[in-house]
Amino acid sequence: MTRTVPPGSRRLLLALTLGTAVLVTGLLVALSQLGAGHAGSPEELYAGIPQDGTTLGEAEAPVTVSVYEDFQCPFCGRFGREVLPDVVREYVRSGEVRVESRPMAFLGEDSLEAARAALAAAEQDLYWQYHSLLFENQGAENTGYVTDALLERLARQTPGLDPGPWNDLRASGSAGSELEDVRAEAGARGVDSTPTLIVSGPGGDEVLEGARDFEEVAEAIEEARG
Amino acid sequence: MADDARSRTNGGPLRAALAALAAAGFVISAYLTWVHLVGTAPVCAAGSTGCLAVQTSPYAEILGAPVPVLGLAAYAGLLLSATQRGQVGVYLGLLLTLVGTLFSAYLTYLELFVIGAVCQWCVASAAIMAAALVCAALRVARLPGTR
Numbered sequence: 037m038t039r040t041v042p043p044g045s046r047r048l049l050l051a052l053t054l055g056t057a058v059l060v061t062g063l064l065v066a067l068s069q070l071g072a073g074h075a076g077s078p079e080e081l082y083a084g085i086p087q088d089g090t091t092l093g094e095a096e097a098p099v100t101v102s103v104y105e106d107f108q109c110p111f112c113g114r115f116g117r118e119v120l121p122d123v124v125r126e127y128v129r130s131g132e133v134r135v136e137s138r139p140m141a142f143l144g145e146d147s148l149e150a151a152r153a154a155l156a157a158a159e160q161d162l163y164w165q166y167h168s169l170l171f172e173n174q175g176a177e178n179t180g181y182v183t184d185a186l187l188e189r190l191a192r193q194t195p196g197l198d199p200g201p202w203n204d205l206r207a208s209g210s211a212g213s214e215l216e217d218v219r220a221e222a223g224a225r226g227v228d229s230t231p232t233l234i235v236s237g238p239g240g241d242e243v244l245e246g247a248r249d250f251e252e253v254a255e256a257i258e259e260a261r262g
Numbered sequence: 263m264a265d266d267a268r269s270r271t272n273g274g275p276l277r278a279a280l281a282a283l284a285a286a287g288f289v290i291s292a293y294l295t296w297v298h299l300v301g302t303a304p305v306c307a308a309g310s311t312g313c314l315a316v317q318t319s320p321y322a323e324i325l326g327a328p329v330p331v332l333g334l335a336a337y338a339g340l341l342l343s344a345t346q347r348g349q350v351g352v353y354l355g356l357l358l359t360l361v362g363t364l365f366s367a368y369l370t371y372l373e374l375f376v377i378g379a380v381c382q383w384c385v386a387s388a389a390i391m392a393a394a395l396v397c398a399a400l401r402v403a404r405l406p407g408t409r
Contacts, residue, residue, distance in 0.1 A: 046405070049349075049353060050402070053353050053356050053357045053360065054360065056357055057357055057360035057361045057364065058364070060361045061360075061361050061364040061365050061368070064324065064332070064361075064365050064368075065365070065368050067324050067325055068321055068324050068329075068368070071320070071321075071323060071324055071325060071326075072320040072321050110303075110314045110315055110317075110318040111318060113318055114318040117320060172320070174315075174319075175315070175377070175378045175379065176312055176315040176377070176378055176379035177315070179378065179379075181378060247302075
């Protein structure tokens with residue numbers, strides 16, 4: 037004989053299944069939202085660390101990490117959001133490492149607009165806060181997501197940034213020669229893809245290409261320190 | 263009569279369909295998990311960069327685990343539920359496909375409106391999950407005693 041379930045208990049089972057499904061999904065969504073915002077605010081990350089243009093950290097730090105990146109490049113985005121904050125907390129804050137950003141802006145118009153805006157923030161020594169915001173708000177490559185509205189919103193989210201001079205500088209196109217210099221330097225150092233990290237110090241130079249996790253970067257820093 | 267009722271409970275074709283959908287979803291999740299862990303770009307049709315943008319977005323992980331790992335677990339559970347003939351299998355299938363479909367809807371929303379890029383693999387998985395939900399619901403509807 038086949039077991040038949042009384043209609044009442046069937047309804048109860050269905051309600052239980054539905055309720056559990058909604059609860060579990062709610063929990064997953066909450067965890068997902070929480071995780072996406074866990075990076076912490078850029079102000080907190082960079083507070084008290086000296087900035088000079090596109091350089092972050094003490095000028096006399098023994099190890100220099102040069103980051104060749106493009107604001108549109110997805111793996112640069114992942115590096116900026118997931119690896120860089122740990123490098124800053126572990127090595128830059130303690131004065132062991134200084135990080136130089138080298139915006140390549142070679143993927144398209146969006147890269148160029150983003151780099152100009154970031155370099156304009158660099159004039160006010162707020163490059164890194166803006167850099168983090170650009171990567172947190174990264175969109176799909178060459179979709180035109182880098183609009184004036186986005187760049188201005190990020191400027192408003194950068195504490196201490198004076199929007200007037202920032203906007204004037206961004207519009208002046210003066211960043212062009214700076215970007216040319218970066219490209220020339222990249223060419224001379226054999227960098228042809230992003231992200232590329234060059235970790236240099238008394239222990240020698242190491243080139244890290246492509247997606248790298250914190251452990252790999254930390255190892256290169258330890259080696260460069262000698 | 264009893265035989266008829268039993269064959270309906272067993273839901274042969276529905277269970278087979280669920281197993282096939284679970285297997286397909288499992289393969290997609292396994293590929294995306296591998297791609298995430300190796301740190302390479304997923305193959306995306308028509309040279310689209312959407313898959314990479316989604317995979318490298320801050321939403322690609324939950325509690326440090328790649329999102330496709332959730333898919334692996336869900337599809338494995340679904341496969342298990344499809345092999346179970348009794349009520350437990352039927353309701354487990356419904357629960358998993360409900361969570362899967364709701365969560366896929368959330369992920370698709372993120373792709374369209376937050377990340378602004380669409381990953382074809384994720385959309386394929388969402389479609390598979392929705393189809394599995396239909397099968398799982400039919401299995402519940404065909405339990406004896408519903409009519």
